Amino acid sequence: MPVADHEDFLDFTLFSRFSLDKIQDWITWINAAGDIVYANEAAYTALGYSKQEIYALKIFDIDLSFTPEVWATHLQRLKALGSRSFETQHRKKDGTFLPVEINSNYIEYHGLEYNCAIIRPMVDRQRAEKREQIKNHVLDLVAHNAPLKEILAYLVRGVEEENPERLCSIHLLDSSKQFLRNYAAPSLPAGYSAAIENLKVGPDVGSCGTAAFEGKPVIVADIQADSRWRDYHALAAEYDLASCWSVPIIVDHNDVAGTFAIYHRYPQAPAQADLEQMEYLSNLARIAIERHRTAEELRLSDSIFKNTSEAMLVLDINGMIIATNPAFTKISGYQSSEVIGHHPVTFGSPRHDRDFYDAIRKDLQERGSWRGEICGVKKTGEEYINWVTVNTTNDDKGQPFRRVVLFSDITEKKKHEERIWYEANYDALTHLPNRRLFQERLQQEVFRANRLGTKVILLYLDLDGFKEVNDAMGHQGGDQLLIEVARRLNAVVRVTDCTSRLGGDEFTVTLLDVHDTQAATKVASSILELLQAPIMVDTHATYISASIGITVYPDDADDASSLIKNADQAMYQAKKLGRNQYSFYTQEMQYVANRRTEQKRELRNALLNHEFEIYFQPLVNLRTGIVTKAEALIRWRHASMGMVSPAEFIPLAEDAGLIHEIGSWVFIECLDQALKWRSQLHPDFQISVNLSPVQFKHTAYFERWFNLIASAANTHNCLCVEITEGVLLDASAKTAQQLLRFREAGIEVAIDDFGTGYSSLAYIKRIEVDYLKIDRSFITNIAAESTDYPLVEAIIMMAHKLGLKVVAEGVETEAQLALLDSIGCDYIQGYYYAKPLPRAEFEAWVLAQQQQV
Numbered sequence: 033m034p035v036a037d038h039e040d041f042l043d044f045t046l047f048s049r050f051s052l053d054k055i056q057d058w059i060t061w062i063n064a065a066g067d068i069v070y071a072n073e074a075a076y077t078a079l080g081y082s083k084q085e086i087y088a089l090k091i092f093d094i095d096l097s098f099t100p101e102v103w104a105t106h107l108q109r110l111k112a113l114g115s116r117s118f119e120t121q122h123r124k125k126d127g128t129f130l131p132v133e134i135n136s137n138y139i140e141y142h143g144l145e146y147n148c149a150i151i152r153p154m155v156d157r158q159r160a161e162k163r164e165q166i167k168n169h170v171l172d173l174v175a176h177n178a179p180l181k182e183i184l185a186y187l188v189r190g191v192e193e194e195n196p197e198r199l200c201s202i203h204l205l206d207s208s209k210q211f212l213r214n215y216a217a218p219s220l221p222a223g224y225s226a227a228i229e230n231l232k233v234g235p236d237v238g239s240c241g242t243a244a245f246e247g248k249p250v251i252v253a254d255i256q257a258d259s260r261w262r263d264y265h266a267l268a269a270e271y272d273l274a275s276c277w278s279v280p281i282i283v284d285h286n287d288v289a290g291t292f293a294i295y296h297r298y299p300q301a302p303a304q305a306d307l308e309q310m311e312y313l314s315n316l317a318r319i320a321i322e323r324h325r326t327a328e329e330l331r332l333s334d335s336i337f338k339n340t341s342e343a344m345l346v347l348d349i350n351g352m353i354i355a356t357n358p359a360f361t362k363i364s365g366y367q368s369s370e371v372i373g374h375h376p377v378t379f380g381s382p383r384h385d386r387d388f389y390d391a392i393r394k395d396l397q398e399r400g401s402w403r404g405e406i407c408g409v410k411k412t413g414e415e416y417i418n419w420v421t422v423n424t425t426n427d428d429k430g431q432p433f434r435r436v437v438l439f440s441d442i443t444e445k446k447k448h449e450e451r452i453w454y455e456a457n458y459d460a461l462t463h464l465p466n467r468r469l470f471q472e473r474l475q476q477e478v479f480r481a482n483r484l485g486t487k488v489i490l491l492y493l494d495l496d497g498f499k500e501v502n503d504a505m506g507h508q509g510g511d512q513l514l515i516e517v518a519r520r521l522n523a524v525v526r527v528t529d530c531t532s533r534l535g536g537d538e539f540t541v542t543l544l545d546v547h548d549t550q551a552a553t554k555v556a557s558s559i560l561e562l563l564q565a566p567i568m569v570d571t572h573a574t575y576i577s578a579s580i581g582i583t584v585y586p587d588d589a590d591d592a593s594s595l596i597k598n599a600d601q602a603m604y605q606a607k608k609l610g611r612n613q614y615s616f617y618t619q620e621m622q623y624v625a626n627r628r629t630e631q632k633r634e635l636r637n638a639l640l641n642h643e644f645e646i647y648f649q650p651l652v653n654l655r656t657g658i659v660t661k662a663e664a665l666i667r668w669r670h671a672s673m674g675m676v677s678p679a680e681f682i683p684l685a686e687d688a689g690l691i692h693e694i695g696s697w698v699f700i701e702c703l704d705q706a707l708k709w710r711s712q713l714h715p716d717f718q719i720s721v722n723l724s725p726v727q728f729k730h731t732a733y734f735e736r737w738f739n740l741i742a743s744a745a746n747t748h749n750c751l752c753v754e755i756t757e758g759v760l761l762d763a764s765a766k767t768a769q770q771l772l773r774f775r776e777a778g779i780e781v782a783i784d785d786f787g788t789g790y791s792s793l794a795y796i797k798r799i800e801v802d803y804l805k806i807d808r809s810f811i812t813n814i815a816a817e818s819t820d821y822p823l824v825e826a827i828i829m830m831a832h833k834l835g836l837k838v839v840a841e842g843v844e845t846e847a848q849l850a851l852l853d854s855i856g857c858d859y860i861q862g863y864y865y866a867k868p869l870p871r872a873e874f875e876a877w878v879l880a881q882q883q884q885v
């Protein structure tokens with residue numbers, strides 16, 4: 033039968049209605065306005081509607097992913113394509129949703145446009161197939177190390193394609209674990225995505241912020257009704273988002289990495305299948321993130337291994353090298369192929385013995401790690417020091433599997449540290465231990481002697497007259513001399529003993545493990561003897577001696593610092609005894625030292641208590657016999673000790689820094705006195721005031737004196753300052769300038785004790801002075817046939833040639849006076865005329881003297 037006959041055989045309308053109603057697929061016709069113009073029985077029954085009810089609906093009522101605009105676009109696309117398949121959900125009359133698979137066809141009928149849809153409910157198998165398809169693709173991407181972003185975007189796309197009315201997003205936490213960052217959310221409105229970018233997670237921060245914070249799914253069916261969205265209600269409304277289901281993506285068991293979320297544009301609660309799907313997809317995201325992290329870590333480790341400046345060796349559990357990094361080659365010079373399969377000890381220095389490596393092995397076995405310094409040998413044969421750290425990695429069963437050795441070359445650092453330590457502990461000139469190291473070692477030796485019951489003997493050496501040699505030879509000459517002294521000292525002592533230079537011309541020798549003090553005598557005598565031989569400084573033979581103080585631990589002191597003090601006192605004693613000798617510390621010295629301390633304390637109060645007095649000793653003009661000059665000599669009237677000599681307390685005052693105040697008091701008193709005596713005794717009267725060298729170290733007082741002199745009348749040459757040769761030896765430009773300031777202020781300058789120091793007229797020539805005072809020691813021995821006589825005569829002659837006047841000190845006899853007269857001395861000071869006298873007695877003496885002349 034022909035086809036036409038077949039179709040004519042039936043009433044075609046009845047036939048098609050009957051057929052369409054009885055087939056299982058749902059068929060709907062929907063016009064351009066969205067009206068459902070036809071639905072077969074399968075369709076309206078499956079959705080729970082009657083025929084009348086379904087025709088009252090529009091597509092927008094049963095498929096919420098369509099809005100009139102979306103529908104219009106859909107029809108446009110359909111017209112172009114002819115047909116299209118997709119998945120969606122249809123809402124049933126009871127509000128539940130049915131996932132469906134749709135085949136849409138474009139039909140034009142009587143000039144109108146229709147969407148003819150053949151719809152099939154999706155069965156679980158299909159869903160499972162879809163999932164399987166997504167999973168396989170994700171795993172494939174993971175296996176091919178696709179970028180994480182790409183994988184997550186695929187996941188999101190998969191969900192959205194399945195249900196176009198769903199808007200999906202994956203947000204991941206940043207490294208601080210506090211902020212969510214958008215990784216994949218292609219369909220979320222751009223403005224909304226921007227607004228929630230860097231969302232800080234917290235308890236009420238929408239669905240995702242809360243899910244990431246709590247580590248639990250947060251299902252919000254109606255955003256506007258949920259308090260966790262309260263701060264974002266307006267934002268969600270603005271972008272037409274009505275529900276949001278969010279599940280955390282949890283990696284490595286309990287670490288929240290981000291969130292996977294599904295939004296709808298209408299309030300929507302998830303079906304059980306939806307929740308399962310979300311969990312499934314978040315699990316796929318987890319796999320992708322974990323793999324990504326592992327790959328990142330591997331990449332990082334690999335780049336550290338290759339690029340770090342620290343050398344790395346990987347050892348198997350037997351200690352054999354199985355891998356090295358480029359830094360190892362750079363540091364050691366060995367290529368990886370030259371060391372792999374060898375034990376690292378092969379490349380160690382022979383300095384380390386078996387015990388050293390056994391100790392490392394023991395540590396590794398017990399603790400799994402070791403760190404410390406190891407000396408290695410480079411391929412060139414050069415030794416180098418490494419700072420080494422060894423750690424162990426375990427296998428899956430927790431058993432040691434590999435050792436990772438990390439090391440860096442610290443040779444230069446060590447050398448630098450050693451250099452710094454050496455500079456801090458050794459004297460740069462003589463290479464002997466300096467004061468710091470000496471003190472430290474002495475302390476240790478004292479502890480040791482205590483333990484062993486032995487003695488420590490300390491010899492404290494000060495070179496005699498070194499300053500003069502230094503000044504005469506220049507600093508370089510002085511340095512040569514000190515180097516030679518150090519060499520000779522080292523030659524005397526045993527290797528176990530210790531020679532140090534404390535600074536300047538002070539040395540110490542510490543004798544260890546001695547049981548009697550005989551050793552000290554022997555060493556001290558040897559030192560003095562060795563120093564007797566001349567020392568060649570350039571081409572000059574120079575002679576030097578030393579004063580040595582000796583003290584013994586534990587006989588003389590309980591600790592190292594007292595021992596040093598004792599040795600110093602004993603050395604001073606040796607100097608006092610006349611140099612080039614040694615002196616043992618005694619209790620007497622301790623007594624003297626204590627007394628000095630006590631006196632220093634009392635000296636502080638002496639000025640306040642008006643315990644100082646000034647005595648005056650006349651200087652007689654040998655030509656005229658007239659007295660127009662006097663030397664002011666201070667006295668300390670001590671409550672219990674009576675009159676204390678300045679020879680005793682001036683050094684103490686210098687030591688305690690009190691000399692400045694005392695000296696200033698004397699100066700001002702004398703200025704006052706000189707002016708009085710200018711009116712009472714003689715119009716040119718002058719008083720000489722002693723200035724200590726220490727006073728030149730703190731010259732602020734001088735300015736005050738100059739001001740006082742300038743502010744008074746008739747002060748020109750009313751004072752003369754007496755300085756010792758010591759001040760001249762120190763004659764820096766500053767001292768010379770100070771002395772000039774005295775002369776400019778109308779104060780004359782005298783050199784005191786001339787002949788006792790390193791007498792040099794060269795100094796005097798350099799600094800203009802007015803008087804030379806020849807020291808008493810020369811005058812005492814002066815006799816026509818004595819050796820001092822021509823000396824004094826020569827001094828006077830030369831002084832006169834330089835335009836200086838000469839004062840002879842300590843003249844006691846008429847014979848001395850006569851000799852001095854015969855060789856042209858200008859002034860006489862001494863007991864022959866008068867001792868230093870109190871002010872009133874001095875005045876009376878001068879007046880009486882004036883009457884005689």
Ligand SMILES: Nc1nc2c(ncn2[C@@H]2O[C@@H]3COP(=O)(O)O[C@H]4[C@@H](O)[C@H](n5cnc6c(=O)[nH]c(N)nc65)O[C@@H]4COP(=O)(O)O[C@H]3[C@H]2O)c(=O)[nH]1
Pocket residue numbers: 649664665666677678679682695698721722723724754784785808841842843844861862863864868
């Ligand atoms: N044996 C003997 N001695 C004689 C004779 N003529 C004078 N003398 C003593 O010789 C010392 C001379 O003073 P100097 O050399 O400046 O030596 C002074 C001076 O360096 C210092 N001195 C005294 N007063 C002061 C002062 O006010 N300031 C400072 N910085 N030092 C002072 O103390 C030192 C000692 O003073 P003094 O004990 O007063 O001792 C004085 C004086 O009494 C004599 O014929 N025979």
